[in-house]
Amino acid sequence: MDREARxxxxxxxxxxxxxxxxxxxxxxxxxxxVLKAKARRGTPEWTGVLADTQTGGxxxxxxxxxxxxxxxxxxxxxxxxxxxxxxxxxxAGVVVAEVAGEFGVEAQVKWPNDVLVxxxxxxxxxxxxxxxxxxxxxxxxxxxxxxxxxxTSLGPLAETATSLHLEADRTxxxxxxxxxxxxxxxxxxxxxxxxxxxVVDAWRARAVPWWxxxxxxxxxxxxxxxxxxxxxxAGALLVDREEGGVQRVLSGEVTQLRPTGSGSRDT
Ligand code: BT5
Numbered sequence: 001m002d003r004e005a006r007x008x009x010x011x012x013x014x015x016x017x018x019x020x021x022x023x024x025x026x027x028x029x030x031x032x033x034v035l036k037a038k039a040r041r042g043t044p045e046w047t048g049v050l051a052d053t054q055t056g057g058x059x060x061x062x063x064x065x066x067x068x069x070x071x072x073x074x075x076x077x078x079x080x081x082x083x084x085x086x087x088x089x090x091x092a093g094v095v096v097a098e099v100a101g102e103f104g105v106e107a108q109v110k111w112p113n114d115v116l117v118x119x120x121x122x123x124x125x126x127x128x129x130x131x132x133x134x135x136x137x138x139x140x141x142x143x144x145x146x147x148x149x150x151x152t153s154l155g156p157l158a159e160t161a162t163s164l165h166l167e168a169d170r171t172x173x174x175x176x177x178x179x180x181x182x183x184x185x186x187x188x189x190x191x192x193x194x195x196x197x198x199v200v201d202a203w204r205a206r207a208v209p210w211w212x213x214x215x216x217x218x219x220x221x222x223x224x225x226x227x228x229x230x231x232x233x234a235g236a237l238l239v240d241r242e243e244g245g246v247q248r249v250l251s252g253e254v255t256q257l258r259p260t261g262s263g264s265r266d267t
Pocket of ligand 1: 029030031032033054056057058059060061063064065066067072073074075113114121122123124125126142143144145146157160161162
């Protein structure tokens with residue numbers, strides 16, 4: 001049986017008969033790019049593209065996503081009818097943390113899109129969207145999870161990254177992780193439509209507990225320092241600025257500062 005068929009079978013075992021095409025490729029540049037091309041041609045919601053490896057796996061802001069064999073590289077297209085599209089990456093983080101939990105690995109989420117185990121990155125989420133005057137046409141949710149990936153294949157990332165293989169008693173099959181992610185994503189998608197505050201609550205419950213701690217947030221507009229207050233109902237980060245006032249951050253990189261405020265990095 002090929003991987004696509006095994007994936008569909010794993011989905012059925014979870015009671016999720018998938019409503020759209022799922023295409024499992026060998027090596028691609030980036031599953032997000034493959035799916036974005038399909039999105040522009042009108043591919044239906046929930047179409048998925050998966051790959052064994054990526055030669056140009058992407059993170060946010062031009063960063064690279066290491067994509068050795070044994071990882072999950074999955075992109076799914078959503079055509080949301082709801083407003084709070086900013087919550088999609090948070091929901092995806094919750095999804096991956098839940099699925100890691102199914103395999104006995106306790107994971108936390110870090111704003112906006114990281115999934116960490118013991119402070120090391122297990123997974124990342126890259127959402128890309130297209131809008132018109134009618135609103136959001138599509139959102140491509142790209143999820144990368146280190147599954148059957150060992151330290152050698154993580155290479156220079158071995159210090160900061162981890163995998164289900166390194167954390168779990170038994171290394172799960174990539175198809176099973178993919179099925180878990182797709183099935184849970186569809187559940188949380190319904191919540192995004194009807195009860196978005198549930199998504200925020202679930203995310204908060206799994207977040208690294210940095211609330212009230214000094215942080216530095218690097219955004220495209222510069223660096224901001226303050227203490228971490230919360231996320232709001234739209235998924236934006238709220239930071240109490242050092243110089244006073246609350247700053248709402250829509251995208252950026254958060255690092256914890258030591259309480260001395262010396263600027264040295266904790267994580
Ligand atoms: C992310 O970006 O974390 C989003 C990663 C999304 C990858 C998926 S795979 C399927 C789909 N197709 C794509 O092309 N992308 C998506 P960001 O927050 O910018 O984090 C990138 C940083 O994570 C890098 O600069 C490295 O420090 C680290 N990193 C790269 N590869 C990693 C890996 N495999 N495991 C852990 N950390 C990694």
